[in-house]
Amino acid sequence: MNQPTKVVYLGSLPFDQTEQQVLEVARSVGPVVDFKLFFDQETGKPKGYAYVEYQDMETAASAVRNLNNYTMGNRNIKCSYSGRLSIEDNIAESGDGIKLPPLPLGIDLIGTSDPTELTFKVVETLEYNKLLSVLKEARSMAKTSPLAMKKLLDENPQLAYALVHAGNLTHKMSPDDINAVLAKPVANGVQNAAAQEFASLPLQAQEQIRAVCALTQNQIEQLQPSEKNMIIQLKEKYSNVVNNI
DNA sequence: GTTGAGCGTT
Numbered sequence: 712m713n714q715p716t717k718v719v720y721l722g723s724l725p726f727d728q729t730e731q732q733v734l735e736v737a738r739s740v741g742p743v744v745d746f747k748l749f750f751d752q753e754t755g756k757p758k759g760y761a762y763v764e765y766q767d768m769e770t771a772a773s774a775v776r777n778l779n780n781y782t783m784g785n786r787n788i789k790c791s792y793s794g795r796l797s798i799e800d801n802i803a804e805s806g807d808g809i810k811l812p813p814l815p816l817g818i819d820l821i822g823t824s825d826p827t828e829l830t831f832k833v834v835e836t837l838e839y840n841k842l843l844s845v846l847k848e849a850r851s852m853a854k855t856s857p858l859a860m861k862k863l864l865d866e867n868p869q870l871a872y873a874l875v876h877a878g879n880l881t882h883k884m885s886p887d888d889i890n891a892v893l894a895k896p897v898a899n900g901v902q903n904a905a906a907q908e909f910a911s912l913p914l915q916a917q918e919q920i921r922a923v924c925a926l927t928q929n930q931i932e933q934l935q936p937s938e939k940n941m942i943i944q945l946k947e948k949y950s951n952v953v954n955n956i
Numbered sequence: 957g958t959t960g961a962g963c964g965t966t
């Protein structure tokens with residue numbers, strides 16, 4: 712048994728329960744401050760465990776007492792202390808000191824064979840103005856806190872994927888624009904040249920490139936062939952630049 | 957189809 716803290720580990724969760732349903736069970740013992748359910752990054756399948764941060768140790772203690780061996784679906788779930796102070800305590804470990812706010816719950820992937828395709832569909836359901844405002848927000852975040860933006864994109868490849876498609880749908884970063892960026896001659900100073908070039912690009916383009924660089928190999932594989940090559944080239948050209956900001 | 961133990965997905 713671990714040191715008592717505010718964060719509790721939930722394990723042996725049924726694979727067929729949604730994030731929302733697990734959260735509800737977690738909330739049944741008290742207010743939840745932060746919550747994270749784990750999925751396989753590639754397949755989108757649930758890993759069957761989660762972390763719940765409660766507002767205080769008393770509530771967490773109550774969770775350990777009441778949720779351990781609680782029957783959910785067809786399983787007896789496990790609940791014990793995680794031993795960490797807060798869910799986002801990878802700050803010390805990664806050493807970057809960047810703290811991102813908790814993200815909203817994702818949508819249910821159960822029954823989806825292709826999570827990347829689903830991301831695309833979700834983006835398509837958004838209003839044009841909504842897409843613009845999301846892009847605008849991403850742009851402003853990239854400008855005011857580039858490191859946080861990098862971290863956000865690195866940790867959430869679906870978001871990078873969504874931003875690339877949002878750029879396409881709003882014609883803010885169409886294949887033509889990408890080609891235009893790639894067509895710029897690369898000077899001899901390699902890295903510095905690429906960095907200078909990057910800095911000289913419109914913010915819109917910078918933001919799209921960041922998103923592109925954060926795409927996983929798997930996501931790239933799933934792009935249209937026409938986009939795919941450009942994306943690969945973009946990534947090759949700028950990933951070092953983006954990673955060194 | 958690889959779905960059952962999993963303690964933080966780099």
